[in-house]
Amino acid sequence: MPSASSSFQPRFAIIVAGGSGTRMGTDRPKQFLDLLGEPVLLHTLRRFAVPGLGIKRLVVVLPADQVATWEVLCAQYPAVPPHELVSGGTTRWASVKQGLAQLGHETAGTVAVHDGVRPLTPERVIEATYEAAHNHGAAVAAVVPKDSVRNLSQQGSYALNRSRLRLVQTPQCFELSLLRRAYQLPELNTFTDDASVVEDLHPIHIVEGDYRNLKITTPEDMLLAEALLRTE
Template sequence: MENKLPEYAIIVAGGSGSRMQRDMPKQFIELADKPILMHTIERFYKYNNEVRLIVVLPEQQLDTWRSLCRKHKFEPFHMVVAGGATRFCSVRNGLEMVQGEALVAVHDGVRPFVELETIKEAYNTAAGHGSAVVAVSPKDSIRELTQEGSKAVPRVNYKLVQTPQCFRASLLRKAYEQPEEEHFTDDASVVEQLGEKVVLVEGSYRNIKITTPEDLLLAEAFIKETL
């Protein structure tokens, strides 16, 4: 199903680099000679160069990002918005830049290997159902922690959630009008608080979130395949 609504992508990049064990924010670490965040933006631009890109960064990182864009002569047009104290606040700030009814994908700034077909499927599914959340099946066995210790659970009943998470703008705005709650770990959990159903879209194991040194090693292996 091809949608006709405008497409936005809110790319949230609020990392500090602590889990990466570096002073530099993880979204600015270079991968194949340019920051990870630039690779992520380029995935959406390659999918559709008319996607309206909104990059959300901590306010203290805005000048650094502008300098990096000049240094690397980074051309894809995007709007830059100052984030908030939490991811919830940052997404809400990004939403303020979305005009009218549209399809809005929210994506982690450090997921630079999202497949173009996955992006397309997320937008098209959201156009038809109002929501689309990318997820994959777990590879490992899963145990649930209990008061007695732990117990095995069938992994077929579980999914590992990724991004993008795509919604109609009207639904996402309504969701983010709610007060923030501790269990809001992603956009799907915010939308579900309204009583709305969330539709899953199959993701890819290559769509990694680069947050640790081990993730960076894997990312470097992936990027070599494309050079």
């Protein structure tokens, strides 16, 4: 359940799914691939539709040429969580901006931005990230790298202290007006995620993520996602 400190503040979620499936080697976008009998994106939506999270509005952003496909898929499966469907832009940055525009008259609250192809996000990670954003303004889920990490240089490479590094995941949660202010700025060439848009305006708080919260990108990721879902 939402904590007492944040239960009065509305929560929103923007699920962005713009993949083409190229790296998956398939003829379908990865968000529509079958994962234990249902589309990946449907699994993701259900993670945010848990009543205990108290999310007021759930917005899904898809490329315009994928909207009709998603509508057909929704008609084929039972218990699709209620959501608002929006056509995205040519970049992820533009798509998130479209999702924010869909929230229209909403003036206060906390908004999560999440990858549509992260279908295994634990509820505790979602709740913790919302709560941290409520308390700190901006928060992202992240994990410590498991492997050694090296930085490339003209002289070769050198080791980095992985205890000081984090692999960023989603959800990334923000005070709604803060994220809107960030997206009023010009699109950055250095854009990598929503935290990179916000960080010039506000510090980013780190929340402990989960190694199961994988982003489906390659065929191996699908195999792992299937195995993990079977254990839940």
